[in-house]
Amino acid sequence: SRRILCIRHYCKKTPTKLRVSEAISGSNLGANIKIQGWVRSVRPQKKNLFLHVNDGSSLQSLQIIATFCCSQIRLLTFGCAVEVTGLLKQSPNQKQPVELEADKIRVVGECNPLDFPFKIKERHAVEYIRQFPHLRCRTNAFSSLLRIRSEATAAIHSYFKKNGFVQIHTPIITSNDCEGAGELFAVQPQRPENDVDEKFFSVPAFLTVSGQLHLEVMSGAFSKVYTFGPTFRAENSQSRRHLAEFYMVEAELSFTQSIEDLTEVMEDIFKSSTEYVLAQCAEDVALFHKHVSPGHRVSSKGMTYSEAVDILNRSSQNFVFPTEWGCDLQKEHEKYLVKHCGNIPVFVTDYPYDLKPFYARDNQDHPEHTAAAVDLLVPGVGELCGGSLREERLDLLRTRLEEVGLEDAYSWYLDLRRFGSIPHGGFGLGFERYLQCILGVDNIKDVIPFPRFSHSCLL
Numbered sequence: 194s195r196r197i198l199c200i201r202h203y204c205k206k207t208p209t210k211l212r213v214s215e216a217i218s219g220s221n222l223g224a225n226i227k228i229q230g231w232v233r234s235v236r237p238q239k240k241n242l243f244l245h246v247n248d249g250s251s252l253q254s255l256q257i258i259a260t261f262c263c264s265q266i267r268l269l270t271f272g273c274a275v276e277v278t279g280l281l282k283q284s285p286n287q288k289q290p291v292e293l294e295a296d297k298i299r300v301v302g303e304c305n306p307l308d309f310p311f312k313i314k315e316r317h318a319v320e321y322i323r324q325f326p327h328l329r330c331r332t333n334a335f336s337s338l339l340r341i342r343s344e345a346t347a348a349i350h351s352y353f354k355k356n357g358f359v360q361i362h363t364p365i366i367t368s369n370d371c372e373g374a375g376e377l378f379a380v381q382p383q384r385p386e387n388d389v390d391e392k393f394f395s396v397p398a399f400l401t402v403s404g405q406l407h408l409e410v411m412s413g414a415f416s417k418v419y420t421f422g423p424t425f426r427a428e429n430s431q432s433r434r435h436l437a438e439f440y441m442v443e444a445e446l447s448f449t450q451s452i453e454d455l456t457e458v459m460e461d462i463f464k465s466s467t468e469y470v471l472a473q474c475a476e477d478v479a480l481f482h483k484h485v486s487p488g489h490r491v492s493s494k495g496m497t498y499s500e501a502v503d504i505l506n507r508s509s510q511n512f513v514f515p516t517e518w519g520c521d522l523q524k525e526h527e528k529y530l531v532k533h534c535g536n537i538p539v540f541v542t543d544y545p546y547d548l549k550p551f552y553a554r555d556n557q558d559h560p561e562h563t564a565a566a567v568d569l570l571v572p573g574v575g576e577l578c579g580g581s582l583r584e585e586r587l588d589l590l591r592t593r594l595e596e597v598g599l600e601d602a603y604s605w606y607l608d609l610r611r612f613g614s615i616p617h618g619g620f621g622l623g624f625e626r627y628l629q630c631i632l633g634v635d636n637i638k639d640v641i642p643f644p645r646f647s648h649s650c651l652l
């Protein structure tokens with residue numbers, strides 16, 4: 194049979210199945226191994242054939258030498274899936290210290306390289322690669338990105354675990370609009386046309402824009418809670434930092450004294466996750482132009498919104514958007530402020546009260562009407578985190594809800610202030626923007642496996 198033809202050295206011992214990352218680590222030299230992956234290059238040299246096989250476990254591919262010929266060899270092309278067994282040995286090539294001398298090669302899935310959208314050894318533009326969301330994980334840069342994303346996720350969970358936070362699975366489907374910005378996706382069951390009279394949830398239901406209000410419920414029992422999951426905003430934006438579906442890390446802390454209780458946690462998460470990723474994924478990270486390096490710091494000073502507006506007005510920049518007190522800070526303003534502070538992350542606090550949602554705590558002791566809110570602005574991206582102390586005083590919160598006509602809808606929220614209310618606060622960190630920042634990725638669509646944005650929901 195074909196298989197028998199391919200066997201040069203029949204070995205009684207069953208080969209050990211290894212990931213490419215394990216094979217190239219050098220700790221299995223002399224072993225009879227099996228690897229499975231996708232061919233990244235095929236190069237005939239004299240009577241031999243050199244292959245590079247990658248299985249996603251590492252940026253590096255394993256070099257394989259085939260010194261024999263069989264029908265399977267003729268099927269080997271860039272992009273095909275293979276299973277190779279053989280002897281793992283030291284390579285004479287310094288760049289590639291380990292190689293696999295194949296005794297058996299099986300093409301598991303063929304690939305016609307003429308039809309495959311990516312060409313061997315060619316650098317493709319990100320805009321081109323983005324057109325193939327089902328295949329772009331086969332490119333080096335995107336597979337590195339996804340390994341980094343996975344490690345960064347682990348680092349964030351590990352930070353919260355180490356620091357005594359309880360993870361809460363906040364709901365994806367909700368009946369509240371936490372941010373009140375009208376960017377909701379409505380959720381309805383799909384029914385035959387003539388079967389519409391029954392409402393599934395009895396109330397309007399939406400995909401969540403933030404898990405904050407559910408976290409506030411839980412912080413009233415667990416003190417320190419967090420959630421890390423998908424979040425949805427119907428933003429009609431094609432911008433480089435907005436998605437319709439993104440991942441948000443949200444934390445809520447009870448018994449807070451001041452906004453510094455929040456900035457400390459934001460700073461710690463940013464630093465500890467980044468240190469972890471830079472150390473754990475050094476090889477993958479090296480493919481990117483990063484905005485941060487080990488030892489990076491968050492601006493120790495920070496500034497108030499009023500100081501930020503002063504800085505913007507004193508600059509000689511021609512901003513497109515207005516910079517008067519009371520206007521929302523735009524990306525161009527945020528980028529300028531980060532640069533002004535020496536291109537390091539910076540906190541901006543005490544935003545105008547009217548710019549913030551109903552839950553933000555009123556800074557009653559300030560001469561200007563501000564809320565105890567804070568944003569973390571970072572290089573390359575602008576706003577990375579948004580947070581605030583929450584209004585825990587029942588009378589003030591009730592008045593605010595009445596003003597915005599939400600008193601009835603949020604009677605349960607007022608209950609939290611009736612039964613053991615505590616000073617508390619929290620924040621949300623946009624996970625894709627975090628990756629953009631640490632890796633210097635210009636477009637948010639290139640840091641998420643399957644980007645969703647207005648007019649685009651591929652796959």
Ligand code: 4AD
Nearest residue numbers: 403405435436439443577578579580619620621623
């Ligand atoms: O500032 P935001 O809207 O804050 C909240 O939703 C709060 N309820 C969070 C909380 O306090 N628990 O969003 C938080 C962060 C932003 O700073 C930004 O990084 C990211 O989420 N973000 C987006 N990321 C990608 N695409 C979008 N459309 C985003 N909108 C917000």
